[in-house]
Amino acid sequence: MHISILDFVSMVNHVPREPTYVLRINSKRHPLQLNFLEEYALHTVREYFFDDVDSEEHAIREIMHLLTEEEAETIVRDFQKDGLDKPHLIVHCTEGKNRAPAVALALNELFDLGRNSEEIRTRYGELNQYVYRTVIEAGKRIIR
Numbered sequence: 001m002h003i004s005i006l007d008f009v010s011m012v013n014h015v016p017r018e019p020t021y022v023l024r025i026n027s028k029r030h031p032l033q034l035n036f037l038e039e040y041a042l043h044t045v046r047e048y049f050f051d052d053v054d055s056e057e058h059a060i061r062e063i064m065h066l067l068t069e070e071e072a073e074t075i076v077r078d079f080q081k082d083g084l085d086k087p088h089l090i091v092h093c094t095e096g097k098n099r100a101p102a103v104a105l106a107l108n109e110l111f112d113l114g115r116n117s118e119e120i121r122t123r124y125g126e127l128n129q130y131v132y133r134t135v136i137e138a139g140k141r142i143i144r
Contacts, residue, residue, distance in 0.1 A: 001113040002088045005104050005124065007096030016043060016090065021083035023075070023107075025093035025100055027051050028065045044082045048075060052098045054130035067131050072138035079107055080142070089113065101127040106135035110143060 006014060016022075024047040050067040083089060091104040101124035108115045121127070 001086070001115075003104055003108060003113060003115045004088070004090045004092075005096055005100045005120075006090060006092040007100075008092065008094050010096065011090070011092040014090070016088055018088050019043065019086045020088040020090055021079065021086040022046070023079070023083075023089070023091045023100075023103060024048070025050065025091070025103065027094065029063065044086065046075075046078050046082070050099070050131075052093070052128055054128055067134050069134060069138060072134045073142060075103065075135060076107075076110065076139045076142050079111070083107075084111065097124055097126050098128040099131055102129070102131035103135055106132050106139065110136065110139035 004014070011024075020043045022043055022045040024045060026047055026049050028049045029051065048071060049065060050071060051064040053064050053066050079089075089104070089107070091100040091107075093100040101120055104115075105117060105120045105124075105127060107113065108120065109117055
C-alpha cells in the first residue's frame with residue numbers, strides 16, 4: 001500500500017488517481033473545511049477530531065482535545081473495515097508532521113502495510129508519540 005503523509009496545503013492540492021482511503025485529522029478548536037474528496041466515489045474519507053497534545057497535563061480541558069482510547073479504536077476499526085482494500089492511504093493533519101505521521105506509522109505497523117517504519121520515524125522526528133502509542137495499543141486490543 002502506498003502511504004502519503006500530508007499537511008493541509010498539500011492535501012488541498014493533491015488529487016488521488018487511484019482508490020484511496022483518506023484519514024483526515026482535524027482540530028475541534030480550529031476545524032479546517034476540506035470536503036472536496038467526498039464527491040469522488042473511489043475514495044473513502046474518514047475524519048477524526050483531536051489536537052496535537054501528548055498528555056492530559058498538556059491538554060487544557062475544553063480547549064484542546066486529547067486522543068482517547070475509544071477514538072483510537074475507531075480509527076483502527078474504520079481502517080480495518082474500509083481501508084485495507086485500497087491501494088493508497090493518505091493521512092493528513094494541519095502541518096503533517098505530528099499527528100498524521102503518528103497515525104500513519106501505527107497503521108503501517110499494525111497492518112504491515114509495507115512502508116519502512118524507520119524511514120517514517122526518521123523523516124518525521126516530531127511525530128506525536130502519545131498518538132502513536134494510543135493507536136498501537138488500540139490496534140493490539142482489536143487485532144489479536
